[in-house]
Amino acid sequence: MNNFDQEISKYRKNTGSNISKIEKKSKHKHQYEECIIRYKFSFMGKNNLHTELSSYCTICGKIGDRFSKEKSIVEEKTIHKQLPNGMKYLTHMSGKEIYEQYHDILPVFNAEFSDKYIDLNQREN
């Protein structure tokens, strides 16, 4: 077997398993649960993490929309902060702050920005 044939058989094998995986999961109504997704990306040669409150289908792992305020368990999305001069202001919780407060409650997944699905086996907590 030369390298070309090996590449082809590898490709065929992957395609086959992907198709059966999708077929198995295609006939269902997505069941979205709230979760935290940590997107890894590199910027200027450094690895960065972008944390976002999101939702995922518990059956197939499809990434859904962020839940509405009414549906979300993350209650206070605005937080009070104080400037060094004592001035108070309101701001939204950052993804990082949501992660710090909710990673014990919500499932956490790692993904890439291009991903449409999270890997259900890669749940962090």
Ligand SMILES: [Zn+2]
């Ligand atoms: Zn689904």
